[in-house]
Amino acid sequence: MTYINNWPKVFSMTIRINIDVEMAKQKVSLTELSNRVGISMTNLSLLKTGKVKGIRFKTLSAICEALECQPGDILEYLSDE
Secondary structure (H helix, E strand, C coil), rough: HHHHHHHHHCCCCEEEEEEEHHHHHHHHHHHHHHHHCCHHHHHHHHCCCCCCCCCCHHHHHHHHHHCCCCCCHHECCCCCC
16 A cells, blocks of 8 residues: 555656657647647647656557657656766
8 A cells, every 4th residue: 555655756757758859850730740640739739748647659659650750759768866
C-alpha cells in the first residue's frame, strides 16, 4: 500500500515531448498534422504542450510517419540530476 501512495513521487514525469520542434522543422501546422495523423486538434495540442500522461504506440507511430522522424526525435528523457 505504501508503494501505491508514493507512486506519483516515484514516477514523476521525466519525459519531454518535442513535437513542436519537429513540426517547426517540417513546417507543418497543428491543423495539417491533425489531418495527417487522424487525431483531434485538441488531443494533439494537449500532447504538444505535454499535458498528457501517456501516448499510444499507434498514435506515436502515426506522428512519426507524418513528420518523417523517429520516436526519439519527439520524446526526450530528462534526468533528475
